[in-house]
Amino acid sequence: MPDRVLAVLTAPHTGSEAPEPFRLVDPDAPVLTVLDLGVTRGDGVFETMGVGAGRAQAVDAHLTRLTRSAAMLDLPAPDESAWRAATIAVAGRLAEHPEAFVKLVYTRGVEGTGTPTGWVLGSSSPDHTVARTEGIDVVVLDRGLRHDSASESPWLLQGAKTLSYAVNMAAMREARRRGADDVLFVSTDGILLEGPTSSILLKVGDRLLTPSTGLGILAGTTQAEAFRFARARGMTTSYEVLGRDALAEADALWFVSSVRNAAPVRSVDGVARAMDPAFTADLNAHLLARRD
Structure with missing residues (x-):
């Protein structure tokens, strides 16, 4: 049973020709x-998706987002x-792992060649049981941009899943320095955005909310699946522009994210938050069981 599987795309972009795609x-x-x-420049895009029973999850949604990110660059x-064929092949070789993931990477290639590079790396997943059941501690950090900067400054590539993750990883290190597990970014004018590798969900009564993708944040594939789950339970879902006060007003x-799935927030900036263990367990069971 391999722990890692790698496929290199021989024809990663449309119009390229190769006897086999990977x-x-x-x-x-x-x-x-x-x-x-x-x-050398982080000039590329990527996607990560969970794998269950040897089947990659939400493949179409991730490929759509990969294509959109590529267009932005x-x-x-x-x-x-x-990409779909390579993803399915890699995921299939991880079928014996209880949980796994695949990462798709698409770069501009060697400068001057005009030939992109692409690969799909699959690996077994770490155990996220503690985060899913006991929750995570979160700190709020300023991203340094206004909430409307995506429309005002499109060259900042907000909303694209690029390889340039140095700032995101620096934010995670800052969270650990503060004794926390993760980060919630807010805009300079106090609007909730996203985590470095996650989307945030807020439960308010029978409503499930998340920040609007019009704010220049990544459209979350797991968040979209969580919304489908909530609607099937009779809840309403909504994308909204939310201020920091929404955190205190939320019930949970x-x-x-695609690999950790749903991690309940146990505290924000050191202030304990109520969690909803039953909803969390049901949501994670749904996310782990999905096969599309």
Whole structure:
């Protein structure tokens, strides 16, 4: 049972030609040149999706987002059929792991060649049971931009899932320095945004809310699935512009992402928050069982 599986795309973008769309290679073998712009400049995009029983979850939604992110960077349109085939092949080889994930990476390639690079790496997942059951501690950090900066400054690539994650990882390190597990970004004018690797959900009575994607944040695939789950239970769902006071008014909070799934928020800036264990358990059971 392999712990890691790697597929390199031989035809990652539309219009490219290759006998086969990808090839499986040894994940420990060197396959990427140091001249690749994904390495030297973080010039590329990526997606990560969960794998259950050897099947990648929400493949279409992730490929749609990959294509949208690529367009925002003026990268050639990804060949979604090639990426889908590679993703399915990699995920299938992880079927014996209780939980796994695949990461799709698409870069501009070596400067001057005009040929993008693409690969799909699959791996077994760490155990997220503690975060899912005991909750996480969150700190609120200023992202340094107004909530309307995405429309005013599109070159900042807000809402694109780019490889340039240095700021996100620095924020996570700051959270650990403050004794917390994760970060909630807010705009300079006090509007809730997202986590470095997660979307936030707020439960208010029978409503499930999340910040509007018009704020230049990533459209969460797991968040969208959580909304479908909530609506099936008779709840209403909504994308909204929410201030920091919404955190105190919510009955419960969650951070959701493709691999960790739903992690209830136990505290915000050191202030304890109520959790909803029953809803959390049902939501995680639904997310872990999905096969689309």
